[in-house]
Amino acid sequence: MSRAASGCGGGVAIVSGGASGIGAAICRRLGEAEAFRAVGVIDLDEKGAGRAAAELERKGVAAQVGIVDVTDVEAVQDTVDSMVSVLGGLDAAVAAAGNLAGAPLADMTPAVWSSVIETHLTGSFALVKAALPALRRSPAPSVVLISSVAARGIAGNANYGAAKAGVMGLTRSLAKELGPEGIRVNAVAPGFIDTPLTRRHAEQNGLRWEDFAGAAADESALGRIGAPEEVAEAVNFLAGPAGSYVTGQILFVTGGP
Numbered sequence: 001m002s003r004a005a006s007g008c009g010g011g012v013a014i015v016s017g018g019a020s021g022i023g024a025a026i027c028r029r030l031g032e033a034e035a036f037r038a039v040g041v042i043d044l045d046e047k048g049a050g051r052a053a054a055e056l057e058r059k060g061v062a063a064q065v066g067i068v069d070v071t072d073v074e075a076v077q078d079t080v081d082s083m084v085s086v087l088g089g090l091d092a093a094v095a096a097a098g099n100l101a102g103a104p105l106a107d108m109t110p111a112v113w114s115s116v117i118e119t120h121l122t123g124s125f126a127l128v129k130a131a132l133p134a135l136r137r138s139p140a141p142s143v144v145l146i147s148s149v150a151a152r153g154i155a156g157n158a159n160y161g162a163a164k165a166g167v168m169g170l171t172r173s174l175a176k177e178l179g180p181e182g183i184r185v186n187a188v189a190p191g192f193i194d195t196p197l198t199r200r201h202a203e204q205n206g207l208r209w210e211d212f213a214g215a216a217a218d219e220s221a222l223g224r225i226g227a228p229e230e231v232a233e234a235v236n237f238l239a240g241p242a243g244s245y246v247t248g249q250i251l252f253v254t255g256g257p
């Protein structure tokens with residue numbers, strides 16, 4: 001019997017960027033959680049999103065795929081509306097879609113600046129805005145955004161650092177605005193995590209993965225880089241009932257500090 005049919009866990013989650021890396025790990029983790037019986041996977045990558053949904057379904061978790069660019073606010077609304085109607089509600093919205101394209105300031109084109117600002121900041125705005133009507137009907141609604149340790153400053157990727165600092169401001173502002181309605185809004189700020197994004201970044205900059213990851217590991221107190229599953233665990237805490245009195249917080253998952 002499927003988990004949905006057995007009535008195990010009543011919640012529905014939607015995860016943007018669910019096709020790869022941290023977002024895919026979040027889909028898996030929420031799918032295993034008692035609190036959730038269904039997960040909607042939003043991404044641009046049709047194949048990856050299909051894989052994530054198939055993995056959920058194999059475990060008896062209902063899944064829906066939405067192929068949409070998170071910067072297209074109206075299209076995100078349509079996608080979320082259709083997922084909410086098929087999956088029967090929405091309790092947690094997680095915005096994990098992200099890209100990384102940088103350059104030193106003197107060489108950064110407006111297009112590169114905008115693509116990163118739009119994906120992270122407008123993409124987070126679009127998902128929460130689209131989710132809001134359904135979250136208002138949930139008995140335990142929550143939002144989790146993904147910021148980054150890069151919000152503290154990152155040379156050569158000022159657009160990314162600015163976008164991730166913006167995500168922190170968005171989190172705290174929406175927590176204040178939506179708290180009176182019982183909607184919790186938090187963010188996770190990961191450090192250096194082994195994902196396709198960081199591996200691509202190393203390759204594009206002509207760096208050996210071992211050197212790039214090794215340097216990042218040296219900067220963390222634990223002396224190692226992180227795994228997507230370790231970020232997903234923090235997201236599950238904030239999204240589900242364990243985090244019921246936590247809102248407006250940024251949880252750093254960096255291996256310290």
Ligand SMILES: NC(=O)c1ccc[n+]([C@@H]2O[C@H](COP(=O)([O-])OP(=O)(O)OC[C@H]3O[C@@H](n4cnc5c(N)ncnc54)[C@H](O)[C@@H]3O)[C@@H](O)[C@H]2O)c1
Pocket residue numbers: 016017018019020021022023042043044045048068069070071095096097098099119120123146147148149189190191192193194195196197198
């Ligand atoms: N990997 C890290 O070290 C790290 C650290 C801190 C924060 N983050 C953040 O975590 C999130 C996930 O990153 P990741 O490392 O798993 O990257 P990833 O590249 O593995 O996954 C990102 C996913 O987002 C999707 N995506 C990108 N732009 C999109 C758009 N416009 N519309 C819809 N989908 C889109 C991609 O197709 C991909 O599936 C991002 O917000 C990233 O900035 C990552």
